[in-house]
Amino acid sequence: MVNAKAVEAAYQVAKERYAEVGVDTEAVLDKLQTIRVSLPCWQGDDIHGFLTPDAKLTGGIGVSGDFPGGARNPEELTSDLDEAFKLIPGKQRLQLHQIYAVTNGKKKDLSEVGPEDFKYWVDWAKENGVLLDFNPTFFSSPKVKENMTLSSPEKSVRDYWIQVGRNGRKISNYFGETQGVQSIDNFWIMDGMKDEPISRLDPRERLIESLDEINKEKFDEKNTIESYEGKLFGTGVESYTVGSHLFYNNYALTRNKLWCMDIGHFHEAVDPSDYLSSFLAFGRGMFLHVTRPVHWDSDHVPAMNDMLIRVMRALIRDNLLNKTTIGLDFFDGSINRVAAWVIGTRSAQKGLLLGMLAPIDELKEAERNYDFTLRLAETEELKSFPFGAVWDEFCLRNNVPVGMDWFKELKNYEANVQLKRN
Ligand SMILES: C[C@H](O)[C@H](O)[C@@H](O)C(=O)CO
Numbered sequence: 001m002v003n004a005k006a007v008e009a010a011y012q013v014a015k016e017r018y019a020e021v022g023v024d025t026e027a028v029l030d031k032l033q034t035i036r037v038s039l040p041c042w043q044g045d046d047i048h049g050f051l052t053p054d055a056k057l058t059g060g061i062g063v064s065g066d067f068p069g070g071a072r073n074p075e076e077l078t079s080d081l082d083e084a085f086k087l088i089p090g091k092q093r094l095q096l097h098q099i100y101a102v103t104n105g106k107k108k109d110l111s112e113v114g115p116e117d118f119k120y121w122v123d124w125a126k127e128n129g130v131l132l133d134f135n136p137t138f139f140s141s142p143k144v145k146e147n148m149t150l151s152s153p154e155k156s157v158r159d160y161w162i163q164v165g166r167n168g169r170k171i172s173n174y175f176g177e178t179q180g181v182q183s184i185d186n187f188w189i190m191d192g193m194k195d196e197p198i199s200r201l202d203p204r205e206r207l208i209e210s211l212d213e214i215n216k217e218k219f220d221e222k223n224t225i226e227s228y229e230g231k232l233f234g235t236g237v238e239s240y241t242v243g244s245h246l247f248y249n250n251y252a253l254t255r256n257k258l259w260c261m262d263i264g265h266f267h268e269a270v271d272p273s274d275y276l277s278s279f280l281a282f283g284r285g286m287f288l289h290v291t292r293p294v295h296w297d298s299d300h301v302p303a304m305n306d307m308l309i310r311v312m313r314a315l316i317r318d319n320l321l322n323k324t325t326i327g328l329d330f331f332d333g334s335i336n337r338v339a340a341w342v343i344g345t346r347s348a349q350k351g352l353l354l355g356m357l358a359p360i361d362e363l364k365e366a367e368r369n370y371d372f373t374l375r376l377a378e379t380e381e382l383k384s385f386p387f388g389a390v391w392d393e394f395c396l397r398n399n400v401p402v403g404m405d406w407f408k409e410l411k412n413y414e415a416n417v418q419l420k421r422n
């Protein structure tokens with residue numbers, strides 16, 4: 001087990017080193033404590049949900065791997081989340097998809113699911129100090145016709161999905177009302193075509209109409225706000241995606257809503273961190289889906305890689321966190337699913353911490369004064385500052401295991417709970 005005294009001693013040294021360059025580690029730790037990250041509930045069960053758990057996963061996304069012990073019902077999923085939250089410092093958020101409704105044995109179609117089917121989650125969240133976000137589900141359903149939902153040429157298909165979206169807003173509003181904090185209602189649809197379409201405009205016009213229709217009912221924005229997640233392509237819809245990044249940029253801007261950027265939906269050669277200030281210079285706000293793209297949208301568990309560091313740095317340096325909620329999006333069935341939540345969230349938090357451990361005002365001043373030498377010298381030196389000691393102290397103060405100690409706890413849970421499910 002990690003020696004707490006050694007962690008504390010290392011932190012004191014780190015505190016002094018950072019103070020030399022004008023960074024107050026105590027203020028940084030206080031700030032990190034206030035940042036909640038929204039975990040994807042669907043990592044716990046490979047996006048099966050409880051409504052139609054045997055439905056085939058569609059939408060051009062896929063989960064690979066068959067690590068044993070995945071959650072099979074609401075009790076197992078919340079038990080797994082409880083375990084993950086014991087190993088993640090601070091209080092967090094959780095994104096629920098509509099298919100995670102708990103209908104208590106009542107057979108319901110997706111279009112009939114409403115706030116009453118999420119009481120289980122609201123009670124659990126309240127008990128655990130977790131804030132809930134929402135994602136209406138537009139996939140894994142026979143009502144998807146030829147890869148189309150809200151932009152379908154058939155009115156009856158659109159109407160079905162409009163109803164799903166309307167109910168979803170009610171659910172998100174219910175979350176916000178009961179938790180006293182705004183819940184984000186994130187829309188992602190798969191709609192697209194495998195081959196080159198004749199009209200790229202018609203489906204987009206239909207999508208605008210459907211979204212506007214969904215948004216007709218007014219909800220207090222204290223409770224809920226919509227965000228829209230674009231994509232370049234999905235498997236099976238490679239030639240055209242109705243809800244492209246630019247489409248939702250413009251929809252969010254013109255409707256005063258949030259744009260959701262899933263960093264997995266950009267090629268690795270693109271730097272998604274640059275999109276944050278480009279959008280937020282105009283936009284109301286953003287929701288993020290942080291994931292780790294390996295050759296596009298692979299939904300690997302976030303690691304503290306260059307892309308993640310750049311995104312977090314951009315949020316911190318330009319003070320964009322007041323307009324951004326950080327959500328995660330991954331589904332990896334090849335490793336322990338609880339460990340996936342812990343690794344992904346801790347990596348996102350480490351990225352944030354690293355971004356904060358810099359004399360940002362001084363560096364901005366240097367930049368304004370054309371002192372590019374200082375800018376490069378200091379940002380390079382900071383790379384070898386004792387950031388890890390500050391992270392360990394953060395874990396210690398939050399009573400969560402430091403270093404690989406969390407993994408030992410996880411292995412106990414795996415042996416005593418998860419592996420006993422099969
Ligand atoms: C399950 C989510 O809705 C999904 O991952 C979506 O957010 C996405 O990123 C699709 O590629």
Ligand SMILES: [Mn+2]
Pocket residue numbers: 188229262289329
């Ligand atoms: Mn996503």
